[in-house]
Amino acid sequence: MTEGRDDRGVAQTGSNARKVFIKTYGCQMNVYDSQRMGDALGSDGYQPTETMEDADLILLNTCHIREKAAEKIYSELGRIRLLKAERANEGRELRVGVAGCVAQAEGHEIIARAPAVDLVIGPQTYHRLPQALAKVARGERVVDIDHAVEDKFDHLPASQAGQIRGRGVAAFLTVQEGCDKFCTFCVVPYTRGAEVSRPLAQILEEARRLVAAGVREITLLGQNVNAWESSDAQGRAIGLGGLVRQLAEIPNLLRLRYTTSHPRDMDDALIAAHRDLPALMPYLHLPVQSGSDRILKAMNRRHTAADYLRLLDRIRAARPDIALSGDFIVGFPGETDADFEDTLTLIREVGYASAFSFKYSPRPGTPGATMEGHVDEGVKDERLQHLQALLRDQQAAFARAQVGRRMPVLIEKHGRHPGQMIGRSPFLIPVVLPASAGAIGAVAEVRIESVRPNSLMAEGAEAMPEAMRLRA
Structure with a gap:
């Protein structure tokens, strides 16, 4: 029988156990966060369910990167409000929470605009879910988005063996959060906060638990993952290159990956790890965003196209078979036809195995939103189609090159x-x-x-x- 607890901590069994449905939007880190929210709620007596209609608690773990992200969440909440009303008519209770980056950005506005929401919790505070839900049970509507209060990594809920075993052969493991780069198009420094690295010992412990539960491939996650830093057992400074070396020593951990990286933080030690470690897969996601130095400066990327290409030369010298992936934004404010052509030139020179590309869309509170020279939407559409056609051709060429290998x-x-x-x-x-x-x-x-x-x-x-x- 399944077991849970009521709001006073009293054990429940069988059909009375509470169920939680977590809907995840956006990046791999949100997938990891949703799993850890499930861990926290599991220790509080909740069991996961695959259907919203079967849930006693619905959590939307949100992403703020894409255009109109908040509006999509409010639309979803409108549908959930109807489900909550149906439950109330049946004399049953349904609690609703919003988590993640939209929760961090919108905060109290979600509570004001969406009466169905009982709880708003940010990406740095989800470890406090059981305490927040206890307040909800007492009739409060809770907003907990203050990521400056404490270090989440010191309070992450421990994954139980059974929960880990449900995660399959490949798993995510967050090692770093936040970003100090302040690219002018990006909301991450405002929704995830400053760069914080998880301690080495904590990462190794979780990795060993994952491997013991049958995981064979781990992808290390961070908004700026190659900025990760910590100290080893001897108190020496260690970066991501040193971390993957220690992880590669774990028996039965067959493969390692990491994402997402910034070109400025790709150091010699990490490049050497790609050369030396068979477990570190020959695949690197290294966003450049634009091939125009003028646009890169406006984006505050703090590297040039030539810097990026020289870095790729060093990486390929260390690992000749490495497959490259990237991110591209078209139509950033001020982008001209010549700037766009510079991006196409860079793509042709690199040759990507895969890539993600988007039209620029302003994010409230970011410098890019108030810049002059916003590009017409029709021009953005045309450029994006042209760029994506080139990337599709490169991806197809890379795949064809694998035939016979x-x-x-x-x-x-x-x-x-x-x-x-x-x-x-x-x-x-x-x-x-x-x-x-x-x-x-x-x-x-x-x-x-x-x-x-x-x-x-x-x-x-x-x-x-x-x-x-x-x-x-």
């Missing part, structure tokens, strides 16, 4: 069809492979035989009926 694939799950498994290549591309290649959690050495729009097909993977192949 042998590579290790970490098997993550069963495929859609009998006899299929799905894994990940070292370059983060999904690979469809035959079930005979191995079990979930194993690394299979396979030969890539063909390319699908969003995946690679390993030799023998298409051994299925013709009708199934046509539907695949």
